[in-house]
Amino acid sequence: MNPRVIARLVRKDCSLMKGPLAAYVAAALAGLLLTALVGGPVGRSAGVTLALNVLIGVSFHVMLGPVLGERERRTLAFVMSLPVTPAEVAIAKLVSAFALFLVPATIAATALVWATPFDIPARMAASQLPLWSHLLGTLGYYALVLGAWTLFFSVVLAAAIVSESVGWTVATLTGLLFVLGNFALQVLPRLSGVAHYLRALGHGEPALPITIACEAAGIAAVVAMIVALQRRKTSFV
Amino acid sequence: MSDRAIELRGVGRRYSHFALQGVDLDVPDGSVLGLVGPNGAGKSTLLRILIGLVRADAGRVSVLGRPMPQEERWIKARVGFVSEDMALYGAATLGWHMRLVRDMSPGWDERRAADLLERFSLDPGQRLRGLSRGQALKALLLLAMARRAELLVLDEPTAGLDPLVRHEILSLLKDTRGERRALVFSSHYGDDVASLADDVAFVHGGRLIAHAPVAELLRGGASLEQAFLERVGGLHTRRAA
Numbered sequence: 001m002n003p004r005v006i007a008r009l010v011r012k013d014c015s016l017m018k019g020p021l022a023a024y025v026a027a028a029l030a031g032l033l034l035t036a037l038v039g040g041p042v043g044r045s046a047g048v049t050l051a052l053n054v055l056i057g058v059s060f061h062v063m064l065g066p067v068l069g070e071r072e073r074r075t076l077a078f079v080m081s082l083p084v085t086p087a088e089v090a091i092a093k094l095v096s097a098f099a100l101f102l103v104p105a106t107i108a109a110t111a112l113v114w115a116t117p118f119d120i121p122a123r124m125a126a127s128q129l130p131l132w133s134h135l136l137g138t139l140g141y142y143a144l145v146l147g148a149w150t151l152f153f154s155v156v157l158a159a160a161i162v163s164e165s166v167g168w169t170v171a172t173l174t175g176l177l178f179v180l181g182n183f184a185l186q187v188l189p190r191l192s193g194v195a196h197y198l199r200a201l202g203h204g205e206p207a208l209p210i211t212i213a214c215e216a217a218g219i220a221a222v223v224a225m226i227v228a229l230q231r232r233k234t235s236f237v
Numbered sequence: 238m239s240d241r242a243i244e245l246r247g248v249g250r251r252y253s254h255f256a257l258q259g260v261d262l263d264v265p266d267g268s269v270l271g272l273v274g275p276n277g278a279g280k281s282t283l284l285r286i287l288i289g290l291v292r293a294d295a296g297r298v299s300v301l302g303r304p305m306p307q308e309e310r311w312i313k314a315r316v317g318f319v320s321e322d323m324a325l326y327g328a329a330t331l332g333w334h335m336r337l338v339r340d341m342s343p344g345w346d347e348r349r350a351a352d353l354l355e356r357f358s359l360d361p362g363q364r365l366r367g368l369s370r371g372q373a374l375k376a377l378l379l380l381a382m383a384r385r386a387e388l389l390v391l392d393e394p395t396a397g398l399d400p401l402v403r404h405e406i407l408s409l410l411k412d413t414r415g416e417r418r419a420l421v422f423s424s425h426y427g428d429d430v431a432s433l434a435d436d437v438a439f440v441h442g443g444r445l446i447a448h449a450p451v452a453e454l455l456r457g458g459a460s461l462e463q464a465f466l467e468r469v470g471g472l473h474t475r476r477a478a
Binding site: 002080 | 285288289291294310311316318320325326337342
């Protein structure tokens with residue numbers, strides 16, 4: 001595995017996506033400004049909507065561009081004919097997909113954390129905890145939101161790489177968003193165990209680091225599965 | 238160092254609908270081999286195996302004296318590959334592609350690239366979206382040949398080109414013959430193969446049914462197409478018997 005080759009391939013993908021990436025970053029920043037500066041119900045609502053659209057839009061764009069687009073547009077054969085190994089191309093694709101997602105997603109997640117219904121610093125201040133714990137609590141919640149979206153992105157990325165099909169990728173993305181998303185938002189909070197868990201999460205109790213650890217483990221498992229499946233491939237066109 | 242640019246022994250690749258089977262092939266240094274066969278015969282699969290785009294599931298593949306895929310990077314650094322169903326990034330310029338290939342290929346030669354740009358009348362600042370088929374193929378050839386490839390593998394390089402561009406491409410390949418160890422290409426055009434190749438391999442139904450010098454196959458005034466059809470006919474007769 002040659003890191004210089006991987007870095008050059010990542011630079012290639014980022015260069016090809018620089019236009020859309022700039023647009024998503026600008027939209028995410030606009031969402032953050034609306035949430036933080038304008039504030040109020042209207043500012044928050046508009047900011048959160050924009051942030052969610054950035055997260056969904058950039059996920060679609062990365063899947064249909066650098067991930068699935070290489071094969072569709074027949075550029076994969078050109079890349080694979082250069083002095084690279086399939087493992088390097090697969091790792092570079094994962095790195096560039098996560099990089100292209102995480103840049104705008106980090107800004108969008110900031111907007112979502114800003115608009116969170118759980119006012120962690122206020123709750124902690126009420127418990128007379130020191131300032132560093134307020135920051136830790138906010139960072140924890142930030143990691144929770146970004147982790148959830150990154151896990152969602154990883155699963156869609158796995159669907160794209162494994163199936164190599166636009167149809168299955170879009171089905172996975174929309175299924176996770178609307179079917180599982182609606183279930184999580186509307187049904188889960190009504191369950192008493194989950195409601196208790198959400199209260200614990202809001203208070204920054206051990207539920208928070210456990211959830212973040214579960215998200216990280218989930219992302220790692222999905223990435224490991226993608227790498228393992230890529231190693232078994234015998235055709236790269 | 239091996240004196241054979243390519244050495245295949247019992248190479249096979251099985252798909253659900255098709256199988257390339259038991260291919261034995263030697264391409265000596267300094268030679269040009271043309272692959273002839275109908276669509277779906279296995280020519281592209283064979284060429285893709287040479288460059289590692291498809292893994293053989295049987296047999297042994299040696300390119301420039303090194304085993305594929307074990308020494309894939311070493312081989313790819315010395316082999317230029319162009320295929321009719323290969324594309325460059327439409328949103329990027331030719332100059333962008335040249336920088337990409339230069340950064341990844343140890344053999345990149347700036348002077349050679351400049352010569353080819355001039356010969357093909359290509360503009361490095363031009364975006365590749367909207368290029369004609371002929372111009373796109375020239376861009377691909379430039380990127381493969383400026384790497385000073387020891388072996389050039391071309392899959393249907395003249396397919397769909399107008400006669401002028403076809404002539405230009407064939408002239409370039411003839412003029413630069415001494416610059417590399419070997420050239421292997423596939424084509425539907427018997428004239429192209431006859432004018433460029435030293436040897437011809439006929440591929441039919443996933444098998445190599447003949448491998449002989451062009452002069453031998455053209456003996457008696459037959460064309461390559463006739464020679465191919467005779468071999469296929471003979472094969473069918475033997476199978477029926």
